[in-house]
Amino acid sequence: MTRLALALVRVAAALLPLAQRERYREQWRADVAGAREAGLSPLGVAFGAVRIGHRERGPVVLPVGPLVLALRLRESTNLGAVLAVMLLANLGGSVLLVI
Numbered sequence: 001m002t003r004l005a006l007a008l009v010r011v012a013a014a015l016l017p018l019a020q021r022e023r024y025r026e027q028w029r030a031d032v033a034g035a036r037e038a039g040l041s042p043l044g045v046a047f048g049a050v051r052i053g054h055r056e057r058g059p060v061v062l063p064v065g066p067l068v069l070a071l072r073l074r075e076s077t078n079l080g081a082v083l084a085v086m087l088l089a090n091l092g093g094s095v096l097l098v099i
Contacts, residue, residue, distance in 0.1 A: 004043065009032055012024075012052065019043075024052075
């Protein structure tokens with residue numbers, strides 16, 4: 001099982017840009033090796049590495065509009081601010097449907 005996890009880590013590192021491959025491959029191999037001690041599955045750690053490797057290849061999309069406000073207020077305890085963002089997002093969506 002660990003051999004399969006290490007093979008997946010090699011695949012995940014190959015998905016990364018050349019400048020980052022060696023660093024992440026070494027880090028992920030160590031994570032797979034120490035997964036059992038932490039009570040984790042080595043395959044789960046390897047699949048997480050593949051997921052990160054795949055995500056790092058894609059273009060970075062910056063959030064705009066109400067999404068930016070929602071991300072900033074994600075951990076807010078101010079209920080009024082959260083409701084205002086939800087209202088703005090719904091109104092914006094309604095306007096786009098009408099136009």
